[in-house]
Amino acid sequence: MQTSIPTRLLLNPDIAEADDILRACVHCGFCTATCPTYQILGSELDGPRGRIYLIKEMLETGQATSKTLLHLDRCLTCRSCETTCPSGVRYGRLVEIGRKIAEERSPRPFTAKLVRSAMLTVLPYTARISAAMTLARIFRPLLPAQLRKKLPARKNIAVIRATSHPRRMLVLEGCIQPITAPETNSAATRVLDKLGISLVSAQGAVCCGALNQHLSDSDGTRDMMRRNIDAWWPHVEDGVEAIVMTASGCGLMVKDYVGALKDEADYADKASRISALTRDLSEVVTDELLKQENRDTFAHIGHGVRVACQSSCTLQHGQKLGGVVEKILLRCGYELTPVADSHLCCGAAGTYTLLQPELSAQLLQNKLAALNAGKPEVIATANIGCQMHLASENRLPVKHWIELLDPK
Numbered sequence: 248m249q250t251s252i253p254t255r256l257l258l259n260p261d262i263a264e265a266d267d268i269l270r271a272c273v274h275c276g277f278c279t280a281t282c283p284t285y286q287i288l289g290s291e292l293d294g295p296r297g298r299i300y301l302i303k304e305m306l307e308t309g310q311a312t313s314k315t316l317l318h319l320d321r322c323l324t325c326r327s328c329e330t331t332c333p334s335g336v337r338y339g340r341l342v343e344i345g346r347k348i349a350e351e352r353s354p355r356p357f358t359a360k361l362v363r364s365a366m367l368t369v370l371p372y373t374a375r376i377s378a379a380m381t382l383a384r385i386f387r388p389l390l391p392a393q394l395r396k397k398l399p400a401r402k403n404i405a406v407i408r409a410t411s412h413p414r415r416m417l418v419l420e421g422c423i424q425p426i427t428a429p430e431t432n433s434a435a436t437r438v439l440d441k442l443g444i445s446l447v448s449a450q451g452a453v454c455c456g457a458l459n460q461h462l463s464d465s466d467g468t469r470d471m472m473r474r475n476i477d478a479w480w481p482h483v484e485d486g487v488e489a490i491v492m493t494a495s496g497c498g499l500m501v502k503d504y505v506g507a508l509k510d511e512a513d514y515a516d517k518a519s520r521i522s523a524l525t526r527d528l529s530e531v532v533t534d535e536l537l538k539q540e541n542r543d544t545f546a547h548i549g550h551g552v553r554v555a556c557q558s559s560c561t562l563q564h565g566q567k568l569g570g571v572v573e574k575i576l577l578r579c580g581y582e583l584t585p586v587a588d589s590h591l592c593c594g595a596a597g598t599y600t601l602l603q604p605e606l607s608a609q610l611l612q613n614k615l616a617a618l619n620a621g622k623p624e625v626i627a628t629a630n631i632g633c634q635m636h637l638a639s640e641n642r643l644p645v646k647h648w649i650e651l652l653d654p655k
């Protein structure tokens with residue numbers, strides 16, 4: 248695609264990067280067919296190619312309107328379009344830049360800013376979300392029905408119990424997972440213990456930064472990144488083998504610390520090392536199960552139980568690890584039920600469920616219909632956001648897949 252962005256604007260590194268990405272697009276439109284918002288709304292501007300044109304126009308003219316922001320906001324950043332694109336267009340990065348610039352040129356109304364600011368103040372912090380949920384439970388009868396359904400049951404905050412194998416890996420506890428699904432990291436600790444690996448957590452680690460990124464808060468995102476690097480670095484120097492992510496959304500984020508901090512002299516090298524050490528839990532378990540001594544460790548734990556696997560977008564499109572969890576579960580004796588349109592997002596998408604409730608609800612209904620069609624006994628996922636979203640409307644248990652390997 249040819250672009251004509253004014254030369255003076257190209258001095259901005261974000262705009263120069265966006266220009267490079269735009270030029271890779273040959274506007275073939277293959278991506279449109281696999282875009283969940285295009286499938287629901289049927290409008291070109293609610294598909295990737297339309298959004299690419301909107302960003303191009305905004306950068307060339309220097310102008311954005313509320314319409315530009317509307318269509319960019321409706322994007323889930325699921326990156327299904329990236330998986331489909333034959334030209335390797337880095338759409339996820341492009342829309343991140345596009346949103347930031349669109350917000351600068353077409354400021355949001357006061358109330359929208361207030362809502363986003365409240366979300367930024369609460370959501371990335373475990374103690375604050377926990378307090379907000381306690382309050383919400385007290386006033387539950389007064390909440391709108393949609394919010395009431397989304398309020399998870401109270402659980403005790405997870406504490407990682409240290410084991411003492413010579414092999415050690417760091418784990419990110421995350422912001423919301425410790426209070427809504429503490430069983431995930433507990434199960435990961437026990438499974439890796441059985442495989443001869445100790446999981447340790449770092450004091451001072453915070454949210455991975457994804458929630459700030461979803462809300463176009465680039466300064467806050469980088470602040471979270473630096474804080475995590477500072478918390479993890481002593482463990483890295485002490486020789487941890489890997490930094491394990493039990494939520495695929497966080498894994499995608501941390502694997503990108505290298506790109507986000509590449510221009511910061513104090514952090515670029517450390518970020519590069521951190522990203523290189525970061526692995527999704529499914530990558531770690533796959534490697535360990537391939538070892539001769541572990542071949543039979545979980546071989547029959549599944550007993551043919553029927554599982555519908557929800558492949559989270561951050562795992563399949565972001566980290567390109569589609570099918571990895573499914574292979575682990577098959578190997579462990581589970582039966583997988585067929586799931587149609589597994590490339591499509593469930594509608595959770597970070598803060599999307601709160602900011603775009605109608606589209607999010609429609610995507611959820613479609614996803615649950617696809618997951619339940621094969622009559623599974625349990626639904627497995629790799630990401631806390633998807634797990635909470637699916638569980639809010641589903642009668643079957645929705646678990647992190649590692650719980651299905653947990654010897655307890």
Ligand code: SF4
Binds near residue numbers: 273275276278296
């Ligand atoms: S598939 Fe790729 S090259 Fe084709 S329109 Fe979409 S982003 Fe552009």
Ligand code: SF4
Binds near residue numbers: 322326327
């Ligand atoms: S990221 Fe997802 S919702 Fe956004 S344009 Fe691409 S496919 Fe569509």
